[in-house]
Amino acid sequence: MSRKRNTMLAVASLVGLCAGSVSADVVGKVGVDWIGNDIIVDAVADPEVKGVTCHVTYFDRSVIDRVKNGNWFEDPSNSAISCHQTGPIEIGNIDLSKGGDEVFKSGISLVWKKLVVNRIYDKQNDTLIYLVHSRELTDGSAKMAISTISLYGQNxxxxxxxxx
Known part of the structure; x- marks a missing residue:
């Protein structure tokens, strides 16, 4: 194998290892301009809370946009989330601390930036909170969104x- 191909395989393996253990299914892809930039909609099932699915949207830059604007290896931190009950709710082993659990993580740059979904249980209001944000090595991002699922009155x- 060529050295370039070995490097590409190593980078692809690293990116794969950095992704979360939960997989997301692409359920939508909307083109936003003529140069091929898209908004992707993923469905993410919570692995420890059966019956909950979150839909996460994020921006996917095209090759043309990357050539035109530089910054080849990174997508914007903009994202949104909406979570809903999609079946009977069955809660497994979740972290009940204020920091909660990381439910999903996916790379939005070659190595450093991650799109992350955290789950937090609000005991006082009997509610699950899902927070989407980006995690960067050097600068944290203030761009975030939340979605909640009330467990009040639910079986x-x-x-x-x-x-x-």
Whole structure:
């Protein structure tokens, strides 16, 4: 194999390892301009909360945009999220601390920037909060969005017992 191909395979493997263990299914792709930039819509099922699906949108830059504007290896941090109950809710082993759990992560730059979805349980209001944001190595991004799912009045199954 050529050295260039080996380098490309190593980079692809690194990017694959950096992605979250939860997979996202692309359910929509909307072209926004003539140079090929798109808005992608992913469906992400919460691995520890059955019956919840989040739809996450993000911007996907085209090759033409990358050539025109430079910054080859990075997509914008802009994203949105909407989570809904899509079946009976069954909650597994979730982190009940204020920091919550990382549900999903995907690279939006070659190596450093990640699109992240965190789940936080608001015990006082019996609500699941899903937060989407970008994580950057040097500068954190203030661009974020949240979605909530109220568990109040729901027939929720807590596999490890409802938190007191």
């Amino acid at each position: 929720v199954v807590w596999k490890n017992g409802k938190p007191q």
